[in-house]
Amino acid sequence: MKSIPIYFILLFGGLKASAQTRQEIFFADVTIYVEGGKYYLTGSKGGGPQGFAFLESKDLKTWSVPARSKGSLGMILTEGDHTFGTKGFWAPQIFKDKGTYYITYTADEQTALAESKSLLGPYRQKEVGPIDGSDKNIDSYIFKDTDGKYYLYSVRFDKGNYLYVAEFDIKTGKISPQTLRRCFDQTEPWEATPNYQSAPIMEGPTVVKLKNKYYMFYSANHFQNIDYAIGYAVADSPYGPWAKYENNPIIHRSIVGENGSGHGDLFEGVDKQLYYVYHIHNAPDKVGPRRTRIVPVVKQWDEKAGVYSFSVKAKEVIVPVLSDR
Helix, strand or coil, X not given: CCCCXXXXXXXXXXXXXXXXCXXXXXXXXXXXXXXXXXXXXXXXXXXXXXXXXXXXXXXXXXXXXXXXXXXXXXEEEECCCCCCCCCXXXXXXXXXXXXXXXXXXXXXXXEEEEEECCCCCCCECCCCCCCCXXXXXXXXXXXXXXXXXXXXXXXXXXXXXXXXXXXXXXXXXXXXHHHCEECCCCCCHHHCCCCCCCCCEEEEEEEEEECCEEEEEEEECCCCCCCCEEXXXXXXXXXXXXXXXXXXXXXXXXHHCCCCCEEXXXXXXXXXXXXXXXXECCECCXXXXXXXXXXXXXXXXXXXXXXXXXXXXXXXXXXXXXXXX
């Protein structure tokens, strides 16, 4: 096996020495974008330049820096390159609309929007600044409804981390403040386990629409809690009210067998299979650098309830690794 370049170690947060894990990927707050029969992975990373990098794969298992990448080390957005933020670059999301690629992300505990005509970037801002600087907000997700309206889901700080939604203007990159609304409160035991004491935390939203119902996947508990986990809620409107799935969480250490399993994204593979990409703790006694995981998702129609239910194939978790080419 070829040696791993030192920049991978810097970029992806450190690699284990054993043959089994030495090429694992260390992205947290992960997302995967699918285009042209390939997968593109990005997320919060450890080490290297501030910003976000892409990895590319054809099978979800083996990944590499895109050969045609225009940026250094696969970077698609870099601090100081017509971008907002100086530190804390977290939780990127890729969104394509009318021939333009957008990335929403967190930096300096604010959400920001940058764009590019190429999926591989570089992503830059026309006017450097946050989406809404009126208050701290993180973990953004753009959702476009079937009526053409855009919504921005994000997390705001209010004696805890709570999910909010507001109508979003994709042209100006701003929310409509009068539409801003909290999605729901911390209400379920799984959302606040005693293994790590913290204020209420709900974050990492993904929103999809199926048969006129809105499904929001989110993470709860502090990320350092071994019970950091993923559940979902359903609504008839982008604003809610949201009904939480009674069998939450759907991804948790008791299901997938690894601590801190949360904050990722739902996506459809080139094989039409649904997947959820997420991160886990580094080890049973260590949180970071966090490791990346991918798990197939089962979607089933509940005729009685009139909604889909979701679960995961816990025995088929994918451990993505870096290519040795």
